[in-house]
Amino acid sequence: MTLPAVEMHRITKTFPGLYHTIVANHKVDLIVQQGEFHVIVGENGAGKSTLMNVLYGLLQPDEGQILLYGQPVNISSPKVAIEMGIGMIHQHFMLVPSFTIGENVVLGHEPTHASLLDQKAINRLVRAIAETIKLDVDPNAVVADTSVGIQQRVEIIKTLYRGAKILILDEPTAVLTPQETGELFSALKKLCSTGTTIIMITHKLPEVMATADRVTVMRDGEVVGRFDRHELSEQILAERMTGRDISMDRLSRVPYIEGRAVVLDVSDLCCNDDRKLPAARNISFKLYEGEILAIAGVAHNGQEELVEAISGQRPITSGRVMMKGKEITNRPVSKIRSLGMGHIADDRYGEGCAKQSSVTKNMIMAAHNKSPLGNWLAINKRVVNGWVRDEIEAYDIKVDHPDIPIMSLSGGNVQKVIVAREMSMTTQCLIAEQPSRGIDIGATEFIYGRIRDLRDSGIGVLLVSMDLAEVMRMADRILVIFNGKIVGERLPEKTNQRDLGLLMAGAIGSTNE
């Protein structure tokens, strides 16, 4: 029997926190066999990334031991890790945008010919690696011109070029389309079959089911379960991850009925992106009372701009938007909000909150100058404090004190603050952009429940998402956006992820209603 590729024994890692020490890993054991596809699954904050950062030498453990192929090692830095054959693909890529793919791959270890870069050798090397894992890349393409999916492939090829035998991937699918995800997984499996050991971090259960040979489940910094492939089920994993009994059944749907009151009527809307190029092209749809209408699409197909145009953040170049019979085309954001539109932004830290500011201040934004929290001149601190306390309780937000900076909260809790704020303002229409992006199952279920409650109370919900599982679970009706246009309308019970995925990729442009 061969020795395991990686053994981590009783790894403990703590961080000094604002109010108490954060235990990111507590006596964690991890054993990964050679050539195994090992998945570490857990909610955000479970300690998965910390553990992998320890293995990659980015963090030093407080206690514990690491063995590679049976030998005790001291991985003091990523450089050492790379020398030992460990490679890590982060969520954020580290590529030089102005270099070609080939140049990025060989950067630091360039093949030379008479002390000049040997372009032919580079191309040959890159193609050879790409071929072994059946990933198609053009070594001469400049990285800045390529998609995120391609850039990820470049990262993988670069890591392999540097001789990685153990490949760590941290949430690799967060940025990919469904098709790209499939291609990535088959490439990774191919790698496994050639003897490379793969450790992948994820919190998405279908991905675990699709890939894992073995699974380690983490919760609150500890290992709470180990499973072989044949023992796996989403139900078991979800319960272990959250420590709760979670129903994975579909949420109840509201059948689509014609003739209900229209909440949001968008007709022929056009708007431009930041570079003044058309982003949304003649988009028309109606959102009815008491329904969840999903706009599904791969990122950057105009849905971000569309939402900004509807919510008043971006000029509408032509067309009109009506909310409950009132025209809101190109009205100021504050006006549209006071008419009863809530908007959960997709970029949680870039747009949805002010990181350095307190939970309280983030919670009252946009409600701060309206009764009862305040008026046009002043904010009523006493009322605000009481209100924020109530919201924190109602949304089960885990926070030491409402006056600490919101950035010290976990992603799920930040999202709950945003959701609480936006839902408190919603009386007509809620726009929910990627409401579950990057947050754990517990928080996701909670937010889904709230959105459904809102829908059931008669509010129209526009769900904008690139997560097909989310769309299939939540939507009463689905529109697919591609290249700034609505390319299809579907009812969730009459479609599947494959059909939607093809529509999102622009492969079929039909409208079979």
Added chain:
Amino acid sequence: MLKTPLSSKPASPVNFQALLVAFRDYVRRPNIRGSLLSLLQSLAAILIALVVGAGLLLLIGANPIEAYVALFKGAFGSWPAIARTLRTASPVIFTGMAVVVAFRAGFIYLGMEGSLYFGALGGALFGIYLTPFFPSFLHIPLSLLAGFLVGGLWALIPAILRAHLKVDEVVSTLMLNYIGILLVDHLVYTYFQDVRDGSSAERAFTLAVSETARLPYISEKYGLTISIILGLVLALFFVWVYARSVWGFEADMTGFNRKFAHYGGVNIVKMAVMSMVLAGAISGLGGATESIGSYGRYIGGFSSDFGFSGVTVALMGRLHPIGTVFAAIFFGGLSSGGASMELMVNVPRDLVVVIQGLILLVVTASSLFTMLKLGAKARPEE
């Protein structure tokens, strides 16, 4: 900067302009706002600067303890010292408050100097030419209001350029300072110059402000007027603004994250214009308290870099109104104490300029450090 030496001029502070441009991204991350922690940081920064300054003193062969004792005595050791300190601090409180207003909203407005001169002229003209119409209790407020409005009007130029054409306010406000200061002098030479006194012809010099418009003195001997009290009242007002008012909240949110503020319904264009115009107006108010205060007229080159000193004290005060007042008084103390240190222990007063520079450096560097550290601690994952 236009330099026309005045006899009563305190030590000239370092020209921080180049440094400031480099700090712009830093101050746009307003994690440096007032709290107990940041107060301690400012105090620590002062201590570090004094220690480094002591090293320099040793290098030039002086006794640091003697020098610092002389500095402290010259700053706060007697009533004349305190009066001189507060007199120097007064205009800097206003320019410092202007910086607080603009920086907290995320706009690096550096046009305090220009607006200061416009405000000084506005206040002086009202003080001179409205004489027959108003009693003192109206004439003073009206002259101050004139300074406030004129200073704000001058700031409207970069504000509109910023809001509508996205012209970088750092560059435009810096450059407009030169234009503004010379333009004010030019206006005075052309229309308002006091020609009865031939000896002053080399400097812009208006008629004297009438007695009904002069700010009452606290100490006439040391040129200390009630402008220091006006500065305090202004600071208290801004404490309320940032703790309770809708505008202050929206300004802070804009400073933290402009996209978030926009998404939350704040009109960013309006916020840009308002915060910069308000900063100009407060600087102008500060200018008016000088021209209808101890100078009693508009005098060209009256400011010894009060505008940029405002940046120093506002950053030292962590963009908190009260912190800024204390920083301004400390700053005034350094200036007035520096003069007596030079006299008593023969240490060049330029040392206080070095200390000011060191403090600014340590203050900004230390809060940058905390910010990075807190950021890393707060989020072990992601």
